[in-house]
Amino acid sequence: MNQEQNEKSFAVSRQVKSRLPRYYRYLKELLDKGIFRISSGALAKMMGLTASQIRQDLNCFGGFGQQGYGYNVKFLFSQISEILGVNDNFRAVLIGMGNLGRAMAASNVFLSRGIDLVALFDKNPQIVGKSIAGKTVYDAKKLSSFLQENHVDIAVLTLTSSEAIAVSEELKGLGIKGIWNFTNVEIPSDETVSVMNVYLGDSLMQLCFDVRNREGKQHPDSTEV
């Protein structure tokens, strides 16, 4: 990605940014199926969007489509991967090995996005030293020294809400640039770290809202979570 494109990506609206991972998924699916070329119309149909919205979104990143040819899926996928940092070899640690932590460690959510999950941490002596999904669980007391000795970009918080603030404060100044937060405590982004707060319950409540108001609606949009 050259400097010009890089500067463009800063100007992307939050809406477009939030749709990029979905483009990433759909383009990956096309590649997996051996489809290397697609029109904005066909992509739009697949994704339940309009062709014009697709063109507008993708134009934000330099307009990769060609009149009469459509999009080169492989190229578009590689560009979006680049924009999303899939090729940046980000390294992550997972803190809190309860049920959700175990689920995350065992899933391919990191690997499939080019992220190396380098270590697991927990404070429970009964879990420390054990192996989960092929990785050893370290003592949470060693988190700071581990981060001082190893390059880590992202910390995933799957610990209890009561520990969230203290641990997120500890992470600052240790090189962590991103926090993926699954606790119920909203951690604000600041000048040293970007935070993505995930509230699973919020999407459940949106679903309840849709169920409750079904009769008055045709096709509630289900994809903005």
Add this chain to the structure above:
Amino acid sequence: MNQEQNEKSFAVSRQVKSRLPRYYRYLKELLDKGIFRISSGALAKMMGLTASQIRQDLNCFGGFGQQGYGYNVKFLFSQISEILGVNDNFRAVLIGMGNLGRAMAASNVFLSRGIDLVALFDKNPQIVGKSIAGKTVYDAKKLSSFLQENHVDIAVLTLTSSEAIAVSEELKGLGIKGIWNFTNVEIPSDETVSVMNVYLGDSLMQLCFDVRNREGKQHPDSTEV
């Protein structure tokens, strides 16, 4: 909620709808702290929004704030709970008792939103019959008959992606009105069922995007997941 308010709630924009669960969380926090009255300015500061946005959002539901008094937190919370269906006694089943299913069953995500998790299902004979978080796991073969015999509103899909479509088809016509889908397969909403597709990986990618583009940004918004 009377008919007039109910009709109003249909007209709520997707943006406002998506913010409601966050209002719910913040208002609950205020109540837990014994704060029963708050100005739009103070609520705005807490939530990182503008007072005008707060007033605009809440006006969609009938403008509960009073000039010079602010919002009655308890009343506002009860109204938003009502709108979100928290008091509707929705009943849910969880299908797929792998790591994520176990994490969900053990969490308070259902109970704290007034939803009764009535049964767990899995197809693995080694798990069927066992108790998870105090609930018995039923054989997935009995899902249809269970739904015919019991009133269930919401099905939570924590099974593998390859089973997602078949199970979601099976659920239709059995009274399920909402699907909370954690598989990687995008299930569309239709005239019989509302679907909330949750892609955990999408928020991870948005975080990577933020981390990658940090230098050019001040405070990326972290709350829209």
